[in-house]
Amino acid sequence: MSTDEVTLPLVDLSGYINPQKPGDKERVIAEVRDACAQYGFFQTTGHGIPMSQQKGLLKSIETLFGMPLEEKRKLSFLNNPCRRGFEESGASLRDGDALPDSKEAFYIGREDPVVEHSGFYGPNVWPPLPNEEFHDPVWEYYEATHKLGEIIWEILLLGLGHPISLMEEFAKRPMVVMKMIRYPPQAGDLPGQFGVGPHKDFGGVTVLLQEAGKHGLQVWHEGLEKWLPVKAMEDVYVINCGDMIGKWSGGRYKSAKHQVINAADNEPRLSCATFFHGDLFATNPLDPADPERETVGALLVKRFRNQFSFDKELIAAVGA
Numbered sequence: 251m252s253t254d255e256v257t258l259p260l261v262d263l264s265g266y267i268n269p270q271k272p273g274d275k276e277r278v279i280a281e282v283r284d285a286c287a288q289y290g291f292f293q294t295t296g297h298g299i300p301m302s303q304q305k306g307l308l309k310s311i312e313t314l315f316g317m318p319l320e321e322k323r324k325l326s327f328l329n330n331p332c333r334r335g336f337e338e339s340g341a342s343l344r345d346g347d348a349l350p351d352s353k354e355a356f357y358i359g360r361e362d363p364v365v366e367h368s369g370f371y372g373p374n375v376w377p378p379l380p381n382e383e384f385h386d387p388v389w390e391y392y393e394a395t396h397k398l399g400e401i402i403w404e405i406l407l408l409g410l411g412h413p414i415s416l417m418e419e420f421a422k423r424p425m426v427v428m429k430m431i432r433y434p435p436q437a438g439d440l441p442g443q444f445g446v447g448p449h450k451d452f453g454g455v456t457v458l459l460q461e462a463g464k465h466g467l468q469v470w471h472e473g474l475e476k477w478l479p480v481k482a483m484e485d486v487y488v489i490n491c492g493d494m495i496g497k498w499s500g501g502r503y504k505s506a507k508h509q510v511i512n513a514a515d516n517e518p519r520l521s522c523a524t525f526f527h528g529d530l531f532a533t534n535p536l537d538p539a540d541p542e543r544e545t546v547g548a549l550l551v552k553r554f555r556n557q558f559s560f561d562k563e564l565i566a567a568v569g570a
């Protein structure tokens with residue numbers, strides 16, 4: 251087989267979510283385990299998120315980013331204690347990048363009434379749009395992908411032989427961040443210009459919706475030393491594991507490098523990533539005997555220390 255034919259595995263999750271016969275769940279668990287071990291990524295159908303919710307979300311994203319820039323700037327995530335809100339195009343520059351990412355993004359998370367723990371918990375920022383145009387479809391979609399993220403975590407636990415009862419502690423008050431993204435059309439052949447530059451996701455499970463037909467995501471395959479393009483297909487989700495899962499599984503599940511170069515001809519590309527990390531104070535459910543007892547919060551603080559400031563109490567509480 252030529253490497254050009256290598257594509258990510260496609261897993262039908264309905265055998266786990268709605269098993270019809272003995273063996274259905276086990277088959278899905280094995281498929282997910284193998285995909286995450288080999289690629290750190292897979293695509294999925296049978297995920298349980300209705301098309302109406304996906305369409306509602308994409309329409310809301312379009313409405314949001316269609317607002318005038320000065321209106322969006324008033325919602326900047328840089329001014330928000332919980333890092334919720336709008337991220338302007340050009341705001342993300344990773345070490346070694348030639349140019350900043352061209353994407354613009356908008357972040358929401360758990361809806362907690364007061365700011366706690368250096369802003370890991372707290373209220374969202376909502377744009378001044380009618381609820382039915384933004385808040386309601388976005389929140390409905392957030393809850394649906396939150397649930398899917400949790401299901402994938404369960405499957406990953408089962409894949410390593412652990413009981414899903416471990417999810418009770420892990421998902422008590424889980425950090426679930428949703429990032430809505432718009433990539434502008436790629437500006438010609440600018441070398442070093444990415445929608446999102448090469449990176450690995452920080453944490454747990456990522457549930458990614460790409461606008462159908464708007465290709466652009468590429469995943470690095472270590473063995474082949476090649477970028478694999480990931481097709482953006484209708485009603486097909488992309489799931490991947492972040493660095494926390496890579497580390498906590500002892501490398502049994504991979505956290506793979508990926509990037510986005512908008513491949514749509516002169517058109518913007520929309521996507522939405524829901525990152526399910528786990529409770530701030532939870533420790534490794536993928537190896538309950540892990541002697542390190544490192545918390546989700548400690549990993550978050552280490553990763554984002556350069557970008558955000560965290561108070562001393564939080565740092566002590568999570569053991570960072």
Ligand SMILES: O=C(O)CCC(=O)C(=O)O
Pocket residue numbers: 429431446451458460467508509510521522523
């Ligand atoms: O937009 C995409 O397809 C991927 C986005 C991504 O990798 C990220 O935001 O971490």
Ligand SMILES: [Fe+2]
Pocket residue numbers: 449450451508
């Ligand atoms: Fe990513």
